[in-house]
Structures are given as C-alpha cells and as structure tokens.
Amino acid sequence: MTIATKGKGNPEGLAGDKYFISLIEHAADGIAILQDGVFKMVNTALARMSGYDKKELLGMPFTHLLTPQSQKLTIERYQARLAGKKVRPVYEIKAISKDGKIRDIEINAALTEYEGRVADEIIVRDVTERKQVEHNLQERMKELGGLYRIASIAERPGITLDEINQETVKLLPQGWQYPEVACAQLTIDGKEFRTANYRETEWKQFADIKVHGIKAGMVVVGYLEERPASDEGPFLKEERSLIDAVAERLGQITDRKQAEEALADEVTRRRILIDQSRDGIVVLDENGKVYEANQQFAEMLGYTPEEATQLHVWDWEFVFPREQVLEMIRSVDAAGDHFETQHRRKDGTTIDVEISTNGAICAGQKLIFCVCRDITERKQAEEELKLRAQILDGATDIIQVHDASDNFVYVNEAACIAYGYSREELMKMKLTQIVAPERLRPLASDRQELLETGHIIVESAHMRKDGSVFPVEVHARTIESGGGKLFLTVARDITERKQVEEALKAEKNKLQSLIDAIEDGLNIRDKDFNIIYQNEPVRRLYGDRIGEKCYRVYEGRDRVCDGCP
Structure with a gap:
C-alpha cells in the first residue's frame, strides 16, 4: 500500500x-x-x-x-x-x-x-502592526516625557532663562532614537547652549524658535555618526514633531520669561506683589468695573493696561451672564471662591482660565481680588492625554504599565475586561496579583532578562478576579520616565492558539497510531522515487532502505517500472 x-x-x-x-x-x-x-x-x-x-x-x-x-x-x-x-x-x-x-x-x-x-x-x-503600535506608544511617551521635563524646568522658582536653556539642551539627546551618539545646541538671542559633545555634523535636524512670530533662535539635534536612513535622513517623523514641539515650547518659555524678567525690573509701590505674578490679577469694584489690573491680565485679554482699566467684567466673561456675575460679586467674601471659566479676548478668541477670588473691604469699599490663570495649554494637554487614553482603551490587547515595585500606573480598558476588575481596583493592585501562582517563580528570571535586554517575549498565565486562569503571550519592554524606569507590557490571550496546538498534537498522534496499526507493508516515496518511509512489515522483508530507489529495492530494476506514475 x-x-x-x-x-x-x-x-x-x-x-x-x-x-x-x-x-x-x-x-x-x-x-x-x-x-x-x-x-x-x-x-x-x-x-x-x-x-x-x-x-x-x-x-x-x-x-x-x-x-x-x-x-x-x-x-x-x-x-x-x-x-x-x-x-x-x-x-x-x-x-x-x-x-x-x-x-x-x-x-x-x-x-x-x-x-x-x-x-x-x-x-x-x-506582528508588524503591533510593533508599530508599540513603537508609536513609546515615541509618544518619550515626546510627552521630554516636554513635561522641559515644562518642569521652566516652572522652578527663581530659575533664569539661561539656566532653562542650558538644562533643556542637556535633556534633548534623550528623546532621540540614538541618544548615545546624539548632541544638541540651542541658539537664542545671540547666546549658545550646547551639550559637552556637540560638534558640527552632516546628520542633523533643526527647528526655529519664534517669539511673537519672529525668529529668535534655533534648536539643533545631530548625530555624531551615520545612522540608517529613516523619514528625514536618519531621523524619525516623530522626532520632527518632537523638535518642532520643543522649539515652540522654548519660544513660549522665552516669551514668558522675558516678560517676567522685564516686569521684575519695574519696581513700583503697588506692583511689587501684583506685576511680578505670572497670573493675571484684576481687582473689581462691587459694580463689576476694573479697579486695577496688572500687565499680565491685560495681555491675557489682548488689551493695553490703560484699556483694561476701562473694562467691566462682562466685557471679557464668556460663560456667566451679566446678572449672575453681579450676584457672584455681591456674594463673595474673604473665604473666597475658586472656579474655571472662559474669557473673551479683545480679538474675539477665548481662553480657558482658572480663577481664585476673595472679597475684602478697603477704605469702606468692597473690592474683589481675582487671580486669573490661563490654563488653555493645560486643557489642551488634558484633551490630548484623554484622546491618547481612548486610543489605548480601544486596543484589544491588554496594555499595562507598572513600576519597579510592580504597582500599576496605567491599565487600558481591555485589561479591565480581561481580568474582571474595575480600573480603580486594578490601579490599587500589583502585577503579582494577576499572575497565576504557578507563574510567579519564573517571573523573577523574566524580569532579570527584561532589565538586561530591555525587551522580552514570554508565555505566562494570568488570573481573573473569579480565580480562573488563562494563558497569555506577554511582550514587555522597559521605558524611561521622569520618575524612573517603568515597564510596558502588552499581553494577548492565547487560549485559542493553545487549543489549536493541542488539537494539532492530538491529530498528529492519531495519524501516527493509524499508520502504526497497518499490518500490510506500507512505504512512502517522494517524486524522485526515493523511499522516505517504511513501516515495520516492509522493514522486516527488505530491511531499512530509506533513501534508496523504490524500483531497485522492490523490483530489482535499474529504471522506473513501466506504468508507474
């Protein structure tokens, strides 16, 4: 047969x-x-x-x-x-x-x-699409992390613009794909700030720093050695977005710091506390008219200080109607109030503001002191973060970020569904609480390998809230954040794949059993008439003849039998 x-x-x-x-x-x-x-x-x-x-x-x-x-x-x-x-x-x-x-x-x-x-x-x-998602996620986190660190530097009390620029230029190489061979330089208002390893190179990208729409300087990031070609020379398109965002942010910081430093030089009796504030400060009388306003408040609304003193609160308040504003003025006291609203600028555009108010009696007249903070950028950042979270929540794979102590710092919606916990519950848990007990011991060696290589792929078993266990394939990598090293994991339920593997194994064994049970002689040859399989009855008759021509072994011929296909 x-x-x-x-x-x-x-x-x-x-x-x-x-x-x-x-x-x-x-x-x-x-x-x-x-x-x-x-x-x-x-x-x-x-x-x-x-x-x-x-x-x-x-x-x-x-x-x-x-x-x-x-x-x-x-x-x-x-x-x-x-x-x-x-x-x-x-x-x-x-x-x-x-x-x-x-x-x-x-x-x-x-x-x-x-x-x-x-x-x-x-x-x-x-896994091309998944790798791209992982890459995009990491690049977005690098971009947000870099911008956050720059913003944090700029927010330090008493820091000068030169100090901001020098610390910023040291941070820049960390946000690029090859930080070990990256260097950076900032030029602004005739001053240069460089990393210690900076030198002119042919592999560089740059972005203009603009203040009030006018070029004030430039950000340059370069590679000291040639690197593989990408979207813009050796640079990624995400790095173009990052350097543009850094330049824009530095322009904003420069604009703000220059204004602050100029204001700091204007020492007057009534503006020592007010005009040095980075927030808009306006004092209203009980009729809603501007009693006094600082420079920042006028600039927030696009007016000159002189124009600002001629305004009433309803000239810029965009959310609350006039009668409600007057009621708020009448009711505010020393305990004050804190709320968010929107202000309408002179040009008709609106900005998001956060306001703290306090009422006080001065010389027999009720005045309302208002500190107004422009939170437009923060609101935009919150919306952007919310959008990114929605994108991650739309992923079907389990995506989690945990710290070195195994505490979760982020979980997506797929994780909540897979484990049966609410997001609030998971954020109070540790990684070890969702790993099946039998997989806890290998977890230590997996983590060591992850720390050494920066990226691992392992199979594990995770446990749901109800105690049931399911197999997962875990892709983990380390990521750097301002607070230290974090661990990003993307886990996929491979229950179906495991079932396929088991079915393959069972069918393979079944097929082998059927062949072994055949009592007649059975051999298999390839298209060149070479014997590639003999069962036991054939081996008893002819011996082990694997690899030989079937017509020689069985027919004693030197050529293919007549009629043989």
Whole structure:
C-alpha cells in the first residue's frame, strides 16, 4: 500500500481527516511543517501572509522568506533545538513577502516528527502592526516625557532663562532614537547652549524658535555618526514633531520669561506683589468695573493696561451672564471662591482660565481680588492625554504599565475586561496579583532578562478576579520616565492558539497510531522515487532502505517500472 506522492493530489503534504485539515486551514496564524529547511506543509494564512501561492511555497526553503540577519538567527535556533539545548520557542524575526516588503513576524517553533523524520512545526504571526503600535506608544511617551521635563524646568522658582536653556539642551539627546551618539545646541538671542559633545555634523535636524512670530533662535539635534536612513535622513517623523514641539515650547518659555524678567525690573509701590505674578490679577469694584489690573491680565485679554482699566467684567466673561456675575460679586467674601471659566479676548478668541477670588473691604469699599490663570495649554494637554487614553482603551490587547515595585500606573480598558476588575481596583493592585501562582517563580528570571535586554517575549498565565486562569503571550519592554524606569507590557490571550496546538498534537498522534496499526507493508516515496518511509512489515522483508530507489529495492530494476506514475 502506497500513499500518494506529495505535491499531486494533496499539495499541502498532509494526510489526515477533514477536521484536522480544516482546523489548520481556518487558523488565523500561519502554520507550516519544515523538513530539511523546506516547507512540507503550509496553510492558507501563511500563503496569504507571504504573498506566495501554497504550491509555490511547498519545497521552498524557509530562509528564502527571511532577511539575512533573520536567516542566521533562525538557523542558529533550529540547530540548538536539534542539539537538545533549551531555546525559547517564541521569537521575532523579519520576513520578506513576495512583493519585497519586510514585515515583522513572530515564530513559535518546536521539533516534531513528520513522516518518520525530525521536522520543525512552526506557527507564524504577523506582528508588524503591533510593533508599530508599540513603537508609536513609546515615541509618544518619550515626546510627552521630554516636554513635561522641559515644562518642569521652566516652572522652578527663581530659575533664569539661561539656566532653562542650558538644562533643556542637556535633556534633548534623550528623546532621540540614538541618544548615545546624539548632541544638541540651542541658539537664542545671540547666546549658545550646547551639550559637552556637540560638534558640527552632516546628520542633523533643526527647528526655529519664534517669539511673537519672529525668529529668535534655533534648536539643533545631530548625530555624531551615520545612522540608517529613516523619514528625514536618519531621523524619525516623530522626532520632527518632537523638535518642532520643543522649539515652540522654548519660544513660549522665552516669551514668558522675558516678560517676567522685564516686569521684575519695574519696581513700583503697588506692583511689587501684583506685576511680578505670572497670573493675571484684576481687582473689581462691587459694580463689576476694573479697579486695577496688572500687565499680565491685560495681555491675557489682548488689551493695553490703560484699556483694561476701562473694562467691566462682562466685557471679557464668556460663560456667566451679566446678572449672575453681579450676584457672584455681591456674594463673595474673604473665604473666597475658586472656579474655571472662559474669557473673551479683545480679538474675539477665548481662553480657558482658572480663577481664585476673595472679597475684602478697603477704605469702606468692597473690592474683589481675582487671580486669573490661563490654563488653555493645560486643557489642551488634558484633551490630548484623554484622546491618547481612548486610543489605548480601544486596543484589544491588554496594555499595562507598572513600576519597579510592580504597582500599576496605567491599565487600558481591555485589561479591565480581561481580568474582571474595575480600573480603580486594578490601579490599587500589583502585577503579582494577576499572575497565576504557578507563574510567579519564573517571573523573577523574566524580569532579570527584561532589565538586561530591555525587551522580552514570554508565555505566562494570568488570573481573573473569579480565580480562573488563562494563558497569555506577554511582550514587555522597559521605558524611561521622569520618575524612573517603568515597564510596558502588552499581553494577548492565547487560549485559542493553545487549543489549536493541542488539537494539532492530538491529530498528529492519531495519524501516527493509524499508520502504526497497518499490518500490510506500507512505504512512502517522494517524486524522485526515493523511499522516505517504511513501516515495520516492509522493514522486516527488505530491511531499512530509506533513501534508496523504490524500483531497485522492490523490483530489482535499474529504471522506473513501466506504468508507474
């Protein structure tokens, strides 16, 4: 009895029942069996992923689909598995599709036996989109972190503009892709601020610092060595956004600091406390008319100080109607009030403001002291952060950030759904509380590897609120923040994949059992008439003749038998 030649009636190279074949064909991940480095079986998902037809893939070397660096890694891991060494079954490499595009793929490989010989059983997943999401997330966090640190520097009491610029230029290389070879320079109002390693280089990008729409300086970030080409020379498009944002922020800081320093020089009796404030301060009488206002308040609204003294509160108040404003003025006392509203500027635009008010009697007249803070940027930042949170909450994978003490500092909506906890509950928990008990011991070694390499991919098991456990594939990486090192993890429930793996294993065993139970002689040959399998009855009759020509062994002929396909 002979099984049909591979590549003819069954091009997938797999004999089995319809359920087994359907299970593989409908899997979302690519599935293949490799033997001697070439494809022996592939499913439709892998063909679609690679861009080749299944017939083209069968017999093709697996390395034909990989970049040179990935070929080397894959061969090394395969040889290590053959040698019995412990090798992580899951790893990421880069593949080349038929159209020449390079994609990130994740390989889950294990040794198996196929048609009586050692083979590699692999599951392939296209992770290009996920890698891009991880990259974008990290770049966004770097960008926000850099801008936050610059803002924090600018907010230090008593710090000068020169000190802000010098500390800012030291921070800049950390926000770029290759900080170890990055340098930076700021020029503003004729002054230069540089990192210690700065020198002129051909690999640089820059952005103008503008104050009141006029160029006042420039931010320059360069690489001391050549780096791979990207969106803008060796620089990422995100780095263009970052340097533009830094320049814009420095322009705002410069504008504000210059105004503050100019105001600080104007020492007058009544403006020692008022005009040095970075907030707008206005004093109203009980009729809502401006009694006195500082320079900042007038500038917030786009008026000159002289124009500001002629205004009533309803000339700029945008939210509350006139009668309600008058009632608020009448009711405010020394205890004061604190609220947010919007002010209308002279040009008709509006700004978000935070106001603290106090009422007091001065020389028999009730006056209302108002401190107005422009929170437009803060509101915009809050909206941007809210949008980013919504984007992360829209992800189907579990995304979490925790600190070195395993305390969660961020979880997305998918995490809440997966574990059965509310966001408030999860934010009070530690990572170890959602890891299944049997996986706590490997967690320590995984963490050590993460600290050493900065990125790991592991399989683990997580536990829901109800105590049930589910398998996950975890991609973890370290990220730097102003508060120290954090750990970003993206976890995916792989219950379905595990079920597929178990089904594959069961069907493989079932197929082998069927073959072993055959009492008649059974052999399998390839398309070149080489014997590639013999069952026990055939071996008893002819001996172990694997690799020899079937017509010589069984017919004693020197050529193919007549009529043999």
